[in-house]
Amino acid sequence: MNYNIKIMFWIPLRPWAGLVCLTGALTLGWSAETAVDRGRYLTEEVAKCQECHTPRLETGELDRERWMKGAVLNFQPIQPIPGWHKTAPDLTSSSRLFQKWGEANMVKYLVTGLTPAGKPAGPPMPAYRMKEEDARAVVEYLKTIK
Template sequence: MKTRLLVLLLGIVTTVPLAAADPVAPAALLNRGRYLVEGIGLCADCHSPRNEKGEFVTAHWLRGAPIGFTPAVPMPVWAPVAPPIAGLPSMTAEQAVKFLMEGKRPDGTMPRPPMPAYRLNEEDARAMVAYLKSLGDAPAVAAQP
């Protein structure tokens, strides 16, 4: 009887963590983040440099770049350079999630145009941050003009 009870308890204990585990596998989370960063947010349009033909320089993917366009009307707060976001070198993961959910930088200021103030849900923000963090930090390639 004690053996059966022990086996039953062990069976419950060993299956509970599996049932309670995060249903999103790391690969699925990274794939979703990549889809949101590259396919929906189109982050590379500003945060990746281009060559003389206008093609992305993939060796410097999301490592920062000069903004390739200017506003049609004068805008004194316009950001002429997009910072590197591969590895999210300027934010912790939690700061970046909050930034993508609330549209405010860690210091409470709004992003400078042309960066939109996103209002993502937490799941999408976490996926994007996981993908960007997975790219690792690298030196920025864009110098201030």
């Protein structure tokens, strides 16, 4: 590996990194003033939930009209994985899942990684271990999506 190329690549980023350190953090248009804002940030920018839970248009773009309404997954494992789900469920507040589980179980799921039945989510869904405050913020955001 040519380490000189790697080092040269990072040199232009050093002033930017210094600016970030001096200013604390960049918001990049996101504000965490409310639980809903924090939940939106965690859902869309950190966990990227919409990538699986939002249907896509024929162009491959996310369908904003059906945001988080559940979708058929457009990827599969190379080798069979037991319990693999081919769809991602609807996470909107009007969904059957949200109504069946309720807010408390949604929060518990994000904190423990376990469904109300005590089972882990099937792949490809990762088992999140969020802080309760963050999990509550995510659920507050999901409640705003109809």
